[in-house]
Structure formats: structure tokens, C-alpha cells
Amino acid sequence: MKPTIIAALLFTPLAALHAVESPKPNIILVMPDDVGYGDYACLGNPIMQTPSVDAFKKQSLLFTQFHVSPTCSPCRSALMSGRHEFKNGVTHTILERERLSLQTFTLPQMLKTVGYTSGVFGKWHLGDEAAYRPESRGFDEVYIHGGGGIGQTYPGSCGDAPGNTNINPTLLHNGTFEKTTGYCTDLFFTQALKWIDAKRTGKQPFFAYIPLNAAHGPHVVPEQYYKQYLGKPGVSQEAAKFFGMLENVDSNFGTLLGKLKEWGIEDNTLVIYLAGDNGGTEGVKIFNAGMKGTKGTPYQGGTHAACFMRWPAGGIKGGEECAALSAHLDLYPTLAEITGATFTEVMKKQVEGHSLLPLMKNSKADWIDRTLVHHVGRWAKGQAENAKFKNCAIQNSQFTLVNNEELYDLKADPGESKNVIDEHPEVVAKLRASYEQWWTEVKPLLVNEDVAIIPKINPFQELYYKQFGGSPTPADLKRMDPGPSSGAGDAEATPKKRKGKAVK
Numbered sequence: 403m404k405p406t407i408i409a410a411l412l413f414t415p416l417a418a419l420h421a422v423e424s425p426k427p428n429i430i431l432v433m434p435d436d437v438g439y440g441d442y443a444c445l446g447n448p449i450m451q452t453p454s455v456d457a458f459k460k461q462s463l464l465f466t467q468f469h470v471s472p473t474c475s476p477c478r479s480a481l482m483s484g485r486h487e488f489k490n491g492v493t494h495t496i497l498e499r500e501r502l503s504l505q506t507f508t509l510p511q512m513l514k515t516v517g518y519t520s521g522v523f524g525k526w527h528l529g530d531e532a533a534y535r536p537e538s539r540g541f542d543e544v545y546i547h548g549g550g551g552i553g554q555t556y557p558g559s560c561g562d563a564p565g566n567t568n569i570n571p572t573l574l575h576n577g578t579f580e581k582t583t584g585y586c587t588d589l590f591f592t593q594a595l596k597w598i599d600a601k602r603t604g605k606q607p608f609f610a611y612i613p614l615n616a617a618h619g620p621h622v623v624p625e626q627y628y629k630q631y632l633g634k635p636g637v638s639q640e641a642a643k644f645f646g647m648l649e650n651v652d653s654n655f656g657t658l659l660g661k662l663k664e665w666g667i668e669d670n671t672l673v674i675y676l677a678g679d680n681g682g683t684e685g686v687k688i689f690n691a692g693m694k695g696t697k698g699t700p701y702q703g704g705t706h707a708a709c710f711m712r713w714p715a716g717g718i719k720g721g722e723e724c725a726a727l728s729a730h731l732d733l734y735p736t737l738a739e740i741t742g743a744t745f746t747e748v749m750k751k752q753v754e755g756h757s758l759l760p761l762m763k764n765s766k767a768d769w770i771d772r773t774l775v776h777h778v779g780r781w782a783k784g785q786a787e788n789a790k791f792k793n794c795a796i797q798n799s800q801f802t803l804v805n806n807e808e809l810y811d812l813k814a815d816p817g818e819s820k821n822v823i824d825e826h827p828e829v830v831a832k833l834r835a836s837y838e839q840w841w842t843e844v845k846p847l848l849v850n851e852d853v854a855i856i857p858k859i860n861p862f863q864e865l866y867y868k869q870f871g872g873s874p875t876p877a878d879l880k881r882m883d884p885g886p887s888s889g890a891g892d893a894e895a896t897p898k899k900r901k902g903k904a905v906k
Contacts, residue, residue, distance in 0.1 A: 426516065426741050427713060428602070428671040429609045430658070431481075431733070434651045435474065435525060435618040438682020439706050440691035441648060445677075447689045449634055451649050454656030455710070458675060461720040462712035463765060465758075469729045470680055472704040472778045472793075473697060474550055475500035475527045477679040477730055478613060482508045482528065482539070484734030484753035486775060486840075491849035492528070493779035493786075495550050496560040498853040501529035502539065505849075507748055509734050510540030513609050516741045519601060520609040522546060523594040525618075530560060530862035537577065541611075545575050545593045548862035551618045552586055561860035564874065568615070568622040572866070579869050585624060587616045587647070591654040595661055602667055607741075613679070617647035621684075636688055644684035670715040672740065674733070677708040694818040700776045700795035700804055701818055716740070717763045724765040727799045729774055731755035736762075771799050773836045786848060796837045801826070803833040 440447055444456040471477035475495045476487035483490050483506045491503040502508070510520035521543030522536045527550055529535065536544045548562040552571050555561040563572040563579065568586045572579050575593075582589050594612050601608040616623075621643035628646025631637050637645070655675065662668040681697040681704035682690060695701025709728070711718060732755040738745065739757040760767040775796050781789035791806040800813050809823035809830055823830055859867075859874060867873055 425670060426518075426607045427716060428598075428607050428667060429513075429518075429674070429737060430598075430612070430662075430671060431610070431674045431676065432612045432614070432655060432658070433481075433676040433679055434614045434616055434648060435679050436683040436697060437617055437648055437678040438685055438690060438696070438703065439677065439693065439708050440689040441645075441682060441685040442677060442708065445708060446691055447685070449631065449637060449688050450645055450685070451630075452652040454652045454659065455675065455677070458655070458659065458673075458710055458712065459721070462673075462675070462710040463718050463720075463762060464723045465709040465711070465726070465728050465761075466723050467725050467727050467799075468676075468707055468709040469705045469727075469774055469776070470676070470678065470707045471730070472700060472776060473680050473780075474525075474618070476779065478502075478526070478528055479506075480729070480731045481733060482506065482510075484509075484731050484749075484755045486731065486754065486844070488777065488779065488844045489752075489754075489847045491847060491851075493781070493848060493850065495527070495780075496556045498560075498856060499779075499850045500527060500550075500560055501531070501534050501850055503847070503849050504533060507746075507752060508539045509737065510536075510609060510611075512540075512734070512738055512743050512749065513741060514540055516743045517606060518609050518741070519543075519606050520611065521594065521597045522611045522613070523590045523597075524613045525550075525615040526613075527560075530860055532861065543576065543597050545573060545590065547571060547573055547586070547615060548860075551620060552615050553620055553622070555863070556860070561863050563866045564863055568620070569624065574862070574865075579866055585627070585650070587614055587650050587654055590614060591658060595658060598661075599665070602665055609737075614651060616651050617644045617684070619683075621647065623647050623650070638687075641684045641687060648685075668714070670713075672711065672713040672716060675710040676730070677710070679707075681705060681707075692817050698778055698780075698793075700778060700793050702802070702812070702816065704778075705776045705795075711758075711762060713762070719765075722765045724761050726761055726769040727772060727774065727797075728758060728761070729755065732758050773798050773833070775837065775840050783851070786845070786851060790841060794837075796833050796840070798833070801829050801833065803830060803837070806834070806837075809833075 442452045442455055443450050444459045471487055473495055476492050479487040479490045479492035479502050490506050493499050519542045522541045523545045526536050526546045530548050549560050552568050553562055553566045566572055570583050571586050572581050594610050598610055623643050623646050627650050628642045631642035631645045662671055683697050686696050690703055693703035695703035735753050735755050736758040739759050773796055778793035795802050795804040802810050808821045810818040811822055
């Protein structure tokens, strides 16, 4: 059966499948950046200190076979839409190809139909032009940086405020830039808590989306946040900074959970901690949970992420695990079912994920043997068809077919060490057929592939100069130019190094 047909069967009728007796819950989604499955103490890391997430694991349901996209913008696109990122036109992280299609009916827009107010705090990375920014996509409160990492600047719609850094960053707050004092992660959580505090006593339920830039590069972080990792076996200074950024996320997450308890709203607040937006980066050199691959690859190490959910009023039992094959694109239909949103015809055509609510109520509930497609994208302009089988994988609950020529039995070989493609021709044929169907569906929706003109100054920076005056220097413009190939100058994989000493 085709994946799209399966999806249609699973969410029709959606709201009627599982009635939620409690009032609509508040929803908080926290997601750090560039953090892998193996970067948490509770998931086996021997170096990291993550006491808040470790404690949260005991209170929540952990989806152990949860998948995200191989890179940043694509993952955010799937979260906001409930479908594969390519079907939103997001095939890259820069050069206009990170823009979330304007035809997409976003998660906060869906939640607005059932009375929610929504805020985003951190990294948006789905387009910096006015029509693509979060305030135009359903969010009522916006507190963000630009581009893929704070301080990264590239042409077109992907760039941050000029000269920005994780320390004292300039952030866009509801359309106006604010020059802040403090460390970026602390600032994002502080603003989120301030907004939640203002909303918690009202009649309107809230959705707080906290997609952090940490621990994405550049790894600029105060020394007191990472010095405890210096000198540990195998830990370079960059790795120490990475671990320090993540430990700071963990500390702020603990503060958030404490406030929910203090305010008396933790019982009917669904807290989702999506432990990474793609595969691991700096941390995989220390521990990769036995997986092959990293961010930017189609192997399990590039897409396998931990997802924790806590919602006592919704019947989630703490300390349990669910091994069902699940993904970021499932969160949209899950929240639609929980909140009682009605699926319009547009949403039915858009959403291909499955509601996880049955598994949230019973972690051993029956689950379909679905297929998931992982594709890194990032092909050069006009080369989509040539990249069809490059850096891609299609998997079901047992097997994954990588690059159309490697088959791994994930049950027997989770580390993807033995290619068994010659031993299972029937499995290969089935996965290939599903992939061909998926590619046929994707091609008409690649709406960002033929952008003719990329503005010399990206719109985020243009807004900055309009507020503060000035303009980029010729040297800045030269630095912004990644060259003629739209597959080059990757803001995610090759962040520019900063000169000078780390900020302490």
C-alpha cells in the first residue's frame, strides 16, 4: 500500500479517533540544534551532564525510533507542516531553498483554528523575507535570530544581523530588532518564560515553540559554560564548547519545568523535548549511540533523534518507551487530534504524518509498518533529477535502503555495518517502488528550485539597516557570495570561523 494512502486512512476522521476529556492542553516544544541521539547522559553519553533531561526521561514517554531530517531547515519545515520537507519546497538550508512554501498551512495556523496563541523563541530558518517570517505564518509572538546560526550571513533570504554573535546578540522581536545583553540560549528561554507567564492565566491555550540555535556553530559560548569539559578524554576545545552549549540548554530546560510546576500548570501542559533537529555533529566523536553517520547523511546517525513527551493529564505514563517508527512529521497531526482541530481538505492533502496519540496513551498500541524517506538534498541548481538517489534513504520498521544500493537490516544490524542488498530482493523491490512513488509526488512541489534572482542583501539584514542605518561594505558583500553553484557555501556544514579569542 502506498504511504500516502496509508496516511489518509490513519487520520480520517482524525478528531474522532480519541476524544480528549481534559481541557485543551498548553503545548511546549523545545528543540536544540545539531545535537545527536547519543549526546545525552540518559542515552549513554559518558561525558555529557544533562540532569534535567535525565530526570525528564523518568517523567515522560520516550520515542526511541523517532526520526528527523538530515539538516536544519528541512526538519523545521516538516514540523511546521506534517509532511516531508521537499513537499514544502525546502531542499537546502540557504540560497532561497530554505523557504517554507507559502502554500503550506502551518502548525500555528492550524492551532489558531482551535483557539491557541503561539510564540516562537530561537531559530526560525524557514525564510527571512517578510512573507516567510514567523509573524506571517501564524505566530503571535516572535523572538528570533536570522539564518542557520547566529552570526552566519549568506545571500538571499538566509542571513543574520550583521556582526551578530551568541553573546549579546541582536534579536528580532515582533518586527523590531533589540540589542540584548546575555547569552543566546538564556535569552530565548527567558523571553519564552515571560510570554508563558503572561498567557498562563488567560482563557487562551498557548503553544510555545523553542527551537534553539545551540549547539549549532559557531560555538561561541562563555568559558564558564564549557570549562568543565576541557581535559576530558577525547574532548577538543570545540567539543567542550559544544557540550557546554548543550548543558546550558539542559539547565534552562530544567528552569522551564520548574516554572510550570510553580505556576501549577504542569499537569495539563504537553511538553515535547525533541532532542535534536538532525543527526549529531561535534558530539559523535565521543559517542554516537552505536550509529553510522552524522548530520548531513542519510544513515541512522543523520536522522535518528530522541523524542520525549510529558503530559500527565493526557494519560502519558512516565518512564516508558515506545519503539514505533515515528517522525517529526507526526507531531502536526498529533497536536491536531489532541486539540480537536478539524482537518480541512487543504490539510488532508498536505499532512502525511500519523497521529501519535494512540501510542501516547498506550506505548504498545498497534502501529502501521510505514515507510520514511530521508534525503539530504543540497544538490546544485537544476540538478534535482541527478540527485534522486544521492544521499537518500527509505526505511521501514526493519530495513533501510540507502542510496539505492545499500540495504541494512536495522533489527539485526542497527549500526548499518553489513550491506544485505543481495539477500532480500523482495524488500529492495518494495522499498524502491515506494521511493519512486514518493519522488513522483515530490517533483511538482519543488517550488524553490528555480529562483532567478537572489538579492544581494538578504531581507533580514535589510530590515536591520532600515532600523539602525548603514549598509554592508564591499568586503561584506564579497563574503556573502558563496559562488555560482547553489550547492556551495553551505551555512550548515561549513560555518565561517571567527577570528580572535573565544568570548569568556
